[in-house]
Structures are given as C-alpha cells and as structure tokens.
Amino acid sequence: MIATEELELTCIQCPMGCPLVVTMVGGQVVSVSGNTCPRGKAYGEQEATHPVRVVTSFVEVEDDIHPIPCKSSQPVLREHVADVLDAIRAARAKAPVALGEVLVANAGGTGVDVIATKARG
Ligand code: SF4
Numbered sequence: 001m002i003a004t005e006e007l008e009l010t011c012i013q014c015p016m017g018c019p020l021v022v023t024m025v026g027g028q029v030v031s032v033s034g035n036t037c038p039r040g041k042a043y044g045e046q047e048a049t050h051p052v053r054v055v056t057s058f059v060e061v062e063d064d065i066h067p068i069p070c071k072s073s074q075p076v077l078r079e080h081v082a083d084v085l086d087a088i089r090a091a092r093a094k095a096p097v098a099l100g101e102v103l104v105a106n107a108g109g110t111g112v113d114v115i116a117t118k119a120r121g
Pocket of ligand 1: 015035
C-alpha cells in the first residue's frame with residue numbers, strides 16, 4: 001500500500017501567509033491547496049520535497065570586536081544549514097569589507113557562498 005501524507009504549511013513567500021495543504025502519495029507531491037497564487041504552489045512543493053533556507057549569521061572580523069552580518073548568497077538545502085553555519089563560525093573577515101563581498105566561498109562544501117550584508121570600513 002502506498003502511503004498518503006498531508007503536510008500543513010504556511011506560505012512565507014509574501015505577507016498574506018496563506019495556509020497550505022500539500023498532499024503526497026509515495027513521497028511525491030500530488031496536490032497543493034490553500035495557495036492564492038502560483039508562488040504558493042511552488043513553495044509548497046519545494047518545502048515538502050527539498051526544503052531550503054537562506055542562512056543568516058555573523059562573521060567575526062579580525063581586530064574588531066563587532067562581527068559583520070552575512071547571509072548565504074542563495075537558499076541552502078535545510079540538511080546543509082549546519083555545515084554552512086560551521087563554516088561561518090570558522091571564518092574571519094578582514095576589514096575593509098564591501099557590501100556583497102564573499103566572506104566564505106563554497107561554505108561547507110555546499111557550492112553556496114556567504115556574503116556580507118553590510119559594508120565595514
Ligand atoms: S500563496 Fe501566494 S498570496 Fe499566498 S502567501 Fe504564498 S505567495 Fe502570498
């Protein structure tokens with residue numbers, strides 16, 4: 001017998017926060033309901049099968065007590081978020097830092113860079 005599963009989510013693609021129900025059969029998405037627009041359908045499908053997150057954190061800066069805010073340059077598969085955070089913790093930036101500058105290349109071997117979200121003189 002093939003398992004049927006319903007996943008209840010809140011779409012976070014815009015402030016409306018539509019309640020979604022993703023129906024899966026045998027691990028495959030067969031329907032998404034509750035969405036008001038196609039972005040919600042795409043979000044529900046992705047969240048149910050390959051959830052991703054943009055990672056935000058801070059990188060320590062050499063000779064500066066204030067770390068610099070950063071984020072992943074693109075969403076990371078949720079199972080790799082800890083690897084990216086480990087790479088961020090191990091990194092040290094050196095001022096000056098430009099907005100958008102790559103602070104950690106290929107963070108945690110994910111192929112995703114970590115970039116500065118603020119400049120530092
Ligand atoms: S389904 Fe569309 S309208 Fe609803 S929260 Fe998602 S993006 Fe916004």
